[in-house]
Amino acid sequence: MFSQKAIERVNLIAKKIDFINAIISEKGSVSNALEDEQNSRASILMHLTSIAEQFDKLLHNGELEVLAFFDKQDIKGSYELRNFIAHDYEGVDLYIIEDVIAQRLPVIKESVKKIMQNHREL
Numbered sequence: 505m506f507s508q509k510a511i512e513r514v515n516l517i518a519k520k521i522d523f524i525n526a527i528i529s530e531k532g533s534v535s536n537a538l539e540d541e542q543n544s545r546a547s548i549l550m551h552l553t554s555i556a557e558q559f560d561k562l563l564h565n566g567e568l569e570v571l572a573f574f575d576k577q578d579i580k581g582s583y584e585l586r587n588f589i590a591h592d593y594e595g596v597d598l599y600i601i602e603d604v605i606a607q608r609l610p611v612i613k614e615s616v617k618k619i620m621q622n623h624r625e626l
Contacts, residue, residue: 506623510567513558518616520551520558521609534605538598549589549596552604555612556586573615573622578608 506514527544531537537544559579562571571579585604589596 506570506619507565507567509565510562510570511620511623513562513567514570514616514619517555517558518613518620520555521613521616524548524551524605524609528605534602538601545598548601548605549593552582552601553586553589556582559583560586570619573619575611575615578612578615581608582612 527547528534528537531540531544537548539545559571559574559582563579581604585600
């Protein structure tokens with residue numbers, strides 16, 4: 505069984521992904537969203553950072569049962585991306601960000617759905 509705090513963190517990951525998708529939808533595409541340096545790009549990078557921080561908190565709280573639902577590379581990659589954003593904000597490769605949004609966020613979101621399904625069944 506998952507702790508309530510772990511479920512809250514997983515829900516926050518889902519919420520951040522939804523925020524990113526809403527920004528992209530509003531701008532019409534990932535590229536358009538990332539071109540908007542003042543608002544959309546900053547928001548997307550902040551939400552990606554927050555996702556990584558939730559993974560880190562799950563790890564540091566020993567929530568291994570929850571983390572087992574996620575691909576290890578997504579956990580590691582999100583934290584590496586977070587460090588890159590935090591330490592070289594202006595040097596962030598937007599093609600990597602686009603790839604993460606298009607390829608990895610849907611996988612992470614699917615893992616979140618599986619966790620929530622599993623949680624409801626218990």
